[in-house]
Amino acid sequence: MTWAVIVAFILLLYGTVMVFLAFDRVSHSNSDTIRPFIITMAPVWAVAVAAAVVLLRRPGLR
Numbered sequence: 001m002t003w004a005v006i007v008a009f010i011l012l013l014y015g016t017v018m019v020f021l022a023f024d025r026v027s028h029s030n031s032d033t034i035r036p037f038i039i040t041m042a043p044v045w046a047v048a049v050a051a052a053v054v055l056l057r058r059p060g061l062r
Helices: 002-025 030-056
Strands: none
Touching: 002 030
8 A cells, every 4th residue: 555655646746747837838927837836736735645644544543
């Protein structure tokens, strides 16, 4: 299970870079890039971290 979480985070990092590059390609200023990028990726990372915590939790703990 641990290796699957590591692979998922590597893919998430790659996807994060690709999303940033997509926003950066069509923007005219820093705020045109950063604000939509954070609004888009913050929930994705929050769900990914929460899922990793659930998956990596030791059995029997609450």
